[in-house]
Amino acid sequence: MSKAASQPRRLVGHGMIRVDADGKVRGQTRYLNDIRYRNVWHGVVVRSPVARGRFKALTLDPAFDWSRVVVATAEDIPGENVVHMHDRTMPLLGEVGGELLYRGEPVAVVAAKTLKLATEAAGHIRVEVEELPPLLTLQETVDIFKKTPKRFVSMQDKNIVKGDLAKGFAEADEILEAEYWAGHQEQLYIENQGIVVFPQKDGSILAEGSLQCPYFPVNELNDPLQLPPEKIRVRQTPVGGAFGGKEEYPTMLVGYAALPALKSGRPVKITYERHEDILFTPKRHPVWVRYKTGFKKDGTLTAIECDYILDGGAYLTISDVVMFRGILHCALAYRCDNVVIRGRVARTNSMPSGAFRGFGAPQAIWGIESHMDAIAARLGMTPHALRRKLHARAGDTTPTGQVLSKENGATECLNLALERSQFAQKLRQSSRGKLRKGQSKYYGAGLSFFAHGAAFTGDGEAKFQAKGRVELARLEDGRPGVNIRVSSTEMGQGVHTIFTQIAADAFSLDPARIRYPMADTGLVPDSGPTVASRTTMVVGNIVHRASLDLKAQMEAFASLHFFRGEKARLENSQFHAEGRKPLPFGRVAGKMLDELGEASGFFQFKLPADIRWDQDRFRGDSYPGYSWAAHIAEVEIDPITCELEVTRVTAVIDVGRIINPILAAGQVEGGLTQALGYAVMEKMATGKDGLYDASRLQTYIIPTALDTPAYDIQFVEYPYSFAPPGGKGLGELPMDGLAPAIANAVEAAIGKRLRTIPITPESIFDALHDPSGATP
């Protein structure tokens, strides 16, 4: 046999075509609203009409015929009226006698045979409330924080302390302080939220719908529904985009639908239309971040003091962890011995903020990367010279005391991005508020540099110990193959494809014999939620190891049953043994299934033993691994209309081993485009009526094909060696750093620094025409 022929075929590293794409391009994939359910009732949520008030009564219009509908209120909750996300404060439904804390807080669910009837009935329910003065915006809470800090209500506090801040400021030649703001951002998955709940004869429920984390409802609704985890079964339908928006919120929808379903014994489906989806599902947290930094004339950073306040909305839900991830990214990428970062989650009377790609990190990186340019300007250094000097690299210590490993592409990302974009030259060409010869628009180039921690924060993965399985099964053609059984959900990011590649390589098996059924908590072990840029790194490793486990069992079986004890190995879909004719995979797998009934490989993820984390002191190894990136944005600004166009983005990225370069590039292009929207288009705030002031696609504007720039994307690979195949986090990182690169480019273009995103033509106009406009 020639050497070439004996080389097992490798899929990892190749752009295999997506396993789920055929149905999608043909319009055949059935998302939740495409599935024809029979006898399913439709649920409608009844909501608080005020941002804050005492809930006096809920009355049903006596003139309406209620016999055809079912109404569920807090009184119908079988158990304790509390959903346990990260604390136990949020009720499933507002209760008469209690206080309603945000406009739109659910107080009842109506279900009927048709959506029309349910909607009509909901209109005949009166929610009586005695209004109380609300606190609506982050701006108001930050005013309180500054003027009367004792009155500031924080739902969660956490501080990071490194070194001696006073000493750091004493050593500084200069001190620079500045504040940065960012507003809400809507995930805007194109498929709206939706869930259907089927009550079962044994009192349990089966829920299916568009969600990221099937085990969340299983573990979060036990108290209100009085059902143990094994009596809440959840499965995924094809997800039309999520981006964090279908992380924690679907738990609420399962709860809302379950109440009328359990009360009536009928399946109940709740789907939102766009307006309701934008108004009443969680957004990215607005942020206020203040940096006070001390530095020497040569650029050495001697002190970083940072306050980072998120608008959590009315309940904590998962905001504590968003804030944790945020503060861990506030000063992560730079060398500094003296650091204090204080994280807070403000309570406001608005819809609880929630998960959105990046999870606190984009807000932090928005602040620090704007501020680094401001420091460079103060010093008269270029932004890239300052970052080249200060950027963290292998062996450096993070603010929590973690020593960065060698699996670290920081320096290469920065240097390569500068080189590919010819940044130094482009910076010299930047207008700085004066049109240069040949320029009809202001031109500017801006840089950002950052890291993103992959997987759960701190000891999350160590405690969680995610599990997964692969199993032999007869596929739909009757022949044997392999099923991947993990709880990671496909939502467009490509996990079904890359895990097929990983399993195919581990087995050395034709990927056509591998299936990855939709996650179903009745069938899959808990490999954790599909969040936190953890899937490729953690669950990819589980699939790899579980496949190797099953492969070893199969090789032992083949040796015993087919090769008379001769050692067998599976390669290129055949079992080989010395001096024997190879046997096809299906022959051995089929006999194994016939004789054993079932066979599976299993793996449980454990972090290396030397990982340390102190959650109380917030010290130690905050993430198992870090991805790195440098972005360069180029902008043009019309001097009359102040319209801004981002013309080119260069992104050099280390996310470890690339499993599928086409899918990886697609993740980056998509994430950068969301970040572009965050930076210059997507404007949303809580209005005086307690509702978001942009709640339709006519008013909430996301990038179209005409708004996206040319992308130059380059990967450099520093794999995470502990967990083959070695991916680090990819999903969130492209959302993290483009906004500050654009703001820095705007500063280079017009000579003024804008400290609030989104940067709009209006805000550019104001900056250009405000004589007091402070800069840097």
Added chain:
Amino acid sequence: MSTIQRTWKLNGKKVSVRGPAGRRLLDYLREDLDLIGAKEGCGEGECGACTVLIDNEPVASCIVPIGQLADGTEILTIEGVEKKRAGRLLQRAFLECGAVQCGFCIPGMIISAYALLMRNPRPTPRAIRAALAGNLCRCTGYAKIIQAVTLASSRLPVPTKRK
């Protein structure tokens, strides 16, 4: 509301339609015919997920009342586009280029791209961007979609000029 009775040509076949004049075309396609390729994303003609071709023009079917469509109207949905050569080339190119992520916008996107290629078989990247500007995609950032339309266009036979 008045009831209408019409005969259209849908995906190449004659269909008789009866119903309230104000009923949305999208609902008729999805509910009565189970043509689920057209999706509802916003219900107000902004996102393009429900795009179908009406007499060769891409239109948001969520804002088209069936009463507005005269007898003889030709409608093409994703289920019909794939029977056309350019439709198949687009589908293939979307697969090869990695232009699909969650997939929810893709049928509408392919319909708009198909309409473009029918009137301009060799569009520039700028023309492709303009033709797809009514179809929102939140996953891909459009780069690979534009690449896919370009690839499909390059595989279409060179158009011969009509005499």
